[in-house]
Amino acid sequence: MKLKTIQFYLILLILFNSFYCKIQKNSKSNLFDKILLKEEDLIKSGIEFGSSLLLKDEKIILASDGKADDYFGASLSISGNISITGSPNAEVGTTDSQGKAYIYENNGTYWNEKQILVASDGEADDIFALDTSISGNYSIICSPYAKVGANSRQGKVYFFENNGTYWNEKQILITSDGESGDYFGTSLLISGNYSLISSSYAKVGNNTRQGKVYFFENNGTYWNEKQILIASDGKADDYFGLGLSISGNISLIGSPYATVGNNTKQGKVYFFENNGTYWNEKQILITILFMQQLGNNTNQGKAYIFENNGTYWNEKQILIASDGESDDYFSSSLSISGNISFIGASYANVGNNSHQGKVYIYEKDENYWNEKQILIASDGEAENRFGYQIVVFQNYLLSSSPYTIIENSSNQGKVYSFEIIFISNNIDETTKTNSQKYLIIGLIIGIFILISLIIFIIFWKRRKRKTRSNLI
Numbered sequence: 331m332k333l334k335t336i337q338f339y340l341i342l343l344i345l346f347n348s349f350y351c352k353i354q355k356n357s358k359s360n361l362f363d364k365i366l367l368k369e370e371d372l373i374k375s376g377i378e379f380g381s382s383l384l385l386k387d388e389k390i391i392l393a394s395d396g397k398a399d400d401y402f403g404a405s406l407s408i409s410g411n412i413s414i415t416g417s418p419n420a421e422v423g424t425t426d427s428q429g430k431a432y433i434y435e436n437n438g439t440y441w442n443e444k445q446i447l448v449a450s451d452g453e454a455d456d457i458f459a460l461d462t463s464i465s466g467n468y469s470i471i472c473s474p475y476a477k478v479g480a481n482s483r484q485g486k487v488y489f490f491e492n493n494g495t496y497w498n499e500k501q502i503l504i505t506s507d508g509e510s511g512d513y514f515g516t517s518l519l520i521s522g523n524y525s526l527i528s529s530s531y532a533k534v535g536n537n538t539r540q541g542k543v544y545f546f547e548n549n550g551t552y553w554n555e556k557q558i559l560i561a562s563d564g565k566a567d568d569y570f571g572l573g574l575s576i577s578g579n580i581s582l583i584g585s586p587y588a589t590v591g592n593n594t595k596q597g598k599v600y601f602f603e604n605n606g607t608y609w610n611e612k613q614i615l616i617t618i619l620f621m622q623q624l625g626n627n628t629n630q631g632k633a634y635i636f637e638n639n640g641t642y643w644n645e646k647q648i649l650i651a652s653d654g655e656s657d658d659y660f661s662s663s664l665s666i667s668g669n670i671s672f673i674g675a676s677y678a679n680v681g682n683n684s685h686q687g688k689v690y691i692y693e694k695d696e697n698y699w700n701e702k703q704i705l706i707a708s709d710g711e712a713e714n715r716f717g718y719q720i721v722v723f724q725n726y727l728l729s730s731s732p733y734t735i736i737e738n739s740s741n742q743g744k745v746y747s748f749e750i751i752f753i754s755n756n757i758d759e760t761t762k763t764n765s766q767k768y769l770i771i772g773l774i775i776g777i778f779i780l781i782s783l784i785i786f787i788i789f790w791k792r793r794k795r796k797t798r799s800n801l802i
């Protein structure tokens with residue numbers, strides 16, 4: 331038996347014991363029966379578990395036609411049994427960096443690739459699918475680098491609709507006041523007939539890169555631009571909209587570079603509520619709990635929990651990884667479902683593997699969120715960046731590793747799927763109410779997206795130079 335395997339079983343045993351103690355204390359007898367039934371599965375499938383949920387059946391998802399430098403998994407979205415994975419740097423035919431999106435359908439045991447989406451009018455360097463969002467039969471996918479008329483990098487968003495068997499491109503969304511360098515679509519979300527799409531680099535008045543968020547509404551056949559959301563106290567270089575969240579008629583929009591007091595780039599989050607026709611700004615969220623120093627660790631990352639009491643979001647807790655280190659970028663990705671939150675630290679080292687990546691699982695226990703489990707890919711390697719994107723829907727957790735090497739193809743990318751088995755509480759019942767009640771904010775989420783964009787830019791420039799020199 332390899333040392334790693336032994337260590338793994340030890341961890342499993344320790345976790346199991348702590349689980350056992352907890353359950354005994356709680357004396358919910360039927361819960362323990364459930365875990366006993368699952369124990370065999372656990373060891374067979376090599377998964378880890380915390381006190382109240384199991385992650386089992388790790389499945390690895392690859393693009394059928396993946397190639398080096400596709401960055402498959404740079405974006406992820408999920409709704410029901412459909413998930414969409416973006417490969418924003420993928421070649422389409424012979425067109426460089428045009429981008430593709432892959433549709434997967436889960437049949438209960440496996441995610442099967444169903445269709446590959448490309449933009450009907452895609453061009454080189456559009457970076458289609460840098461972000462994707464799905465809600466039922468609707469999906470929106472961005473091309474933030476796409477040219478509109480003579481405006482380079484104004485950005486476009488493509489609307490696809492599922493007719494039951496096939497996703498058809500139905501509309502190309504363009505902003506009414508778009509300009510060059512807006513990067514429309516850097517973040518986007520769709521929820522039923524509502525969609526919020528950001529142009530985080532857009533100028534507002536004379537403020538460059540203050541950022542705007544566009545509200546589009548579907549009237550049954552067509553998405554119409556209805557409102558442009560702007561931060562009431564926005565300033566140049568705030569990058570409003572670089573982080574977005576929507577749930578029903580409420581939305582939270584980040585301005586990760588906003589100055590607070592004398593602190594540049596402290597960041598703010600704006601709470602908007604839709605009254606049926608209009609999104610009104612209701613609150614500006616700023617972290618107020620004392621700013622704990624993380625020793626001497628720079629870029630370790632923190633996540634903040636806010637709770638809504640019906641009218642107001644109050645800061646409740648700061649989450650810090652138990653084993654955090656410098657440059658982990660903890661909270662550069664995150665997802666929340668009911669009382670469980672998943673927080674990525676895709677730069678975290680695992681053993682001697684630098685930047686393999688980890689996902690931390692927190693669970694709310696009465697009043698406090700506790701770290702319960704650290705999730706690591708079973709076949710993880712250095713520089714994979716597991717946890718780059720995390721999405722959760724009901725019982726599925728997807729986490730991507732877009733920098734994974736597949737058979738000598740560097741940065742081709744992988745996605746991992748886990749089935750979440752909730753033991754101690756019924757998440758399905760509470761998800762709806764709680765998803766509007768809690769919020770987690772990654773302090774460095776925006777910086778991270780920006781870094782990704784920069785990496786992509788550097789990458790094409792180098793690649794173009796390479797292509798040119800190959801031709802010579």
Ligand SMILES: *[C@@H]1O[C@H](CO)[C@@H](O)[C@H](O)[C@H]1NC(C)=O
Nearest residue numbers: 410411412435436437438442
């Ligand atoms: C996916 O879910 C839809 C709607 O619930 C269902 O009709 C379909 O059969 C499911 N697909 C598979 C492969 O199970």
Ligand SMILES: *[C@@H]1O[C@H](CO)[C@@H](O)[C@H](O)[C@H]1NC(C)=O
Nearest residue numbers: 436437438439440441442443
């Ligand atoms: C689901 O898909 C996998 C892979 O294509 C296949 O092996 C399996 O039999 C399918 N399961 C069901 C229930 O259809």
Ligand SMILES: *[C@@H]1O[C@H](CO)[C@@H](O)[C@H](O)[C@H]1NC(C)=O
Nearest residue numbers: 410465466467492493494495
């Ligand atoms: C998606 O469209 C199909 C075919 O029109 C329909 O059967 C299905 O109910 C729709 N699903 C959702 C979630 O609206």
Ligand SMILES: *[C@@H]1O[C@H](CO)[C@@H](O)[C@H](O)[C@H]1NC(C)=O
Nearest residue numbers: 492493494495496497498499
């Ligand atoms: C769905 O769209 C595809 C491709 O456009 C088409 O071939 C198919 O007939 C459509 N199915 C339905 C049920 O409309």
Ligand SMILES: *[C@@H]1O[C@H](CO)[C@@H](O)[C@H](O)[C@H]1NC(C)=O
Nearest residue numbers: 533534535536537538565566
């Ligand atoms: C923008 O700057 C110009 C020149 O400095 C000034 O005339 C104009 O009033 C400014 N516009 C706004 C909206 O601040």
Ligand SMILES: *[C@@H]1O[C@H](CO)[C@@H](O)[C@H](O)[C@H]1NC(C)=O
Nearest residue numbers: 521522523524548549550551
């Ligand atoms: C979206 O709008 C159309 C037309 O107004 C309506 O029929 C449909 O029920 C709406 N869908 C949702 C999810 O609200």
Ligand SMILES: *[C@@H]1O[C@H](CO)[C@@H](O)[C@H](O)[C@H]1NC(C)=O
Nearest residue numbers: 548549550551552553554555
């Ligand atoms: C939806 O919007 C489009 C474009 O504005 C318009 O042409 C169409 O009549 C509208 N449809 C409905 C049902 O309102």
Ligand SMILES: *[C@@H]1O[C@H](CO)[C@@H](O)[C@H](O)[C@H]1NC(C)=O
Nearest residue numbers: 589590591592593594596616
């Ligand atoms: C900001 O800095 C100035 C000058 O250093 C200082 O006078 C002021 O009190 C500071 N304000 C806050 C809110 O810390």
Ligand SMILES: *[C@@H]1O[C@H](CO)[C@@H](O)[C@H](O)[C@H]1NC(C)=O
Nearest residue numbers: 578579580603604605606607
């Ligand atoms: C938003 O939706 C909730 C629940 O549907 C409702 O109680 C609330 O009044 C709505 N808010 C506004 C401003 O319409």
Ligand SMILES: *[C@@H]1O[C@H](CO)[C@@H](O)[C@H](O)[C@H]1NC(C)=O
Nearest residue numbers: 604605606607608609610611
């Ligand atoms: C919604 O808010 C807008 C802007 O504040 C206001 O003009 C409108 O009257 C409100 N509508 C409702 C139904 O309250």
Ligand SMILES: *[C@@H]1O[C@H](CO)[C@@H](O)[C@H](O)[C@H]1NC(C)=O
Nearest residue numbers: 622623624625626627628656
């Ligand atoms: C931070 O670094 C300083 C100087 O290297 C060292 O003296 C101090 O103990 C460190 N603090 C922590 C909490 O590691």
Ligand SMILES: *[C@@H]1O[C@H](CO)[C@@H](O)[C@H](O)[C@H]1NC(C)=O
Nearest residue numbers: 638639640641642643644645
């Ligand atoms: C919600 O929180 C705010 C700010 O802390 C407070 O003023 C308000 O009274 C609270 N409302 C309720 C219903 O508890």
